[in-house]
Amino acid sequence: MSHAPFTFAGFRRGARDGVPLALSIFAYGLGFGLVAAQAGFGVTKAVATSAAIYSGSAQLAAVNLLQTGEATLLALFAAILVINARYLLFGAALQPWLWAAGPVRSYGSLLLLGDANWLLTMRRISEGEEDRAYLAGTGTPIALGWLSGTALGAAAVSILPRPEALGLDLMLACFAAAMMAAMTRRRADLVPVVVGAGAALIIARVIGPAAAVIGAGLAGGAVAAAMHRRAE
Amino acid sequence: MTESFPILLLVMAAAAFLCRVAGFTLMRMIPVSARLEAALRATPLAVMAGIAALAVQAGGLAEAIALGAVVGLTLVLRSDVAAALLGVVIVAALRWLGL
Numbered sequence: 038m039s040h041a042p043f044t045f046a047g048f049r050r051g052a053r054d055g056v057p058l059a060l061s062i063f064a065y066g067l068g069f070g071l072v073a074a075q076a077g078f079g080v081t082k083a084v085a086t087s088a089a090i091y092s093g094s095a096q097l098a099a100v101n102l103l104q105t106g107e108a109t110l111l112a113l114f115a116a117i118l119v120i121n122a123r124y125l126l127f128g129a130a131l132q133p134w135l136w137a138a139g140p141v142r143s144y145g146s147l148l149l150l151g152d153a154n155w156l157l158t159m160r161r162i163s164e165g166e167e168d169r170a171y172l173a174g175t176g177t178p179i180a181l182g183w184l185s186g187t188a189l190g191a192a193a194v195s196i197l198p199r200p201e202a203l204g205l206d207l208m209l210a211c212f213a214a215a216m217m218a219a220m221t222r223r224r225a226d227l228v229p230v231v232v233g234a235g236a237a238l239i240i241a242r243v244i245g246p247a248a249a250v251i252g253a254g255l256a257g258g259a260v261a262a263a264m265h266r267r268a269e
Numbered sequence: 270m271t272e273s274f275p276i277l278l279l280v281m282a283a284a285a286f287l288c289r290v291a292g293f294t295l296m297r298m299i300p301v302s303a304r305l306e307a308a309l310r311a312t313p314l315a316v317m318a319g320i321a322a323l324a325v326q327a328g329g330l331a332e333a334i335a336l337g338a339v340v341g342l343t344l345v346l347r348s349d350v351a352a353a354l355l356g357v358v359i360v361a362a363l364r365w366l367g368l
Contacts, residue, residue, distance in 0.1 A: 128296070156317060215342075
């Protein structure tokens, strides 16, 4: 079986693109470390949690649930499934491209999948990126930032500035808006933009923010599929 | 909660891992039609727009101005990274001004 390119050059290209986002993820790692330390996690436990779940929103929910003292294993499992359901969509969207690298490289790369590097990678794919190592490349600095941020936050909590004061909480949204503007090349591309934004706002009000991102993706995809059929 | 931390960790890791691989694995079993491909291509744009819209909803005027500026700056500068980083500076400045 011949594989699609999976080279160190592609990995390095991804790593370079991931660095700006890794800075904000580092700041968010600090925030999670702080929350975990306040919940009685030491540095080791906090870092182990960050490595095992590797998703800020799911980890915060898990720590909150554990703090109540009434969490069951099933509740913990379910909470993470619901909050990370968007990764189902992310993985599905990557599959036609990533699978060409073969099973080991594909599933290995998926371990480093996050919101930020999914967006980065989907953008590069639309520009013709062929090197499947790009995804793992973008994930590596981001994962390092997340783990080192967690460690530092759990160890030295009270002296850190809040990420909000530096605007870092808006980093992912800024990248999303910038990549959206760069990827919108035809008028037809405005349809998923409008549908996604509208669906996210409505679902956030009606159900909650955890469902809003996956709802936006599903709605955008559904409308694109419906319009495609009409064009045939 | 009586379970030990390693067991908790294992359960949480399993849930997170399942989310990362399930959609990917499912797609391997579905033949990719042109219509499905169009849907998958539109998904990132819709997610990006959704993330930006949620940030404005959760924030306010400062976030709306900064993200609007990011869209404009991306088109002018032709660099999404530069535009995004400038957006962070803009929102920090607006918040510092009390907006």
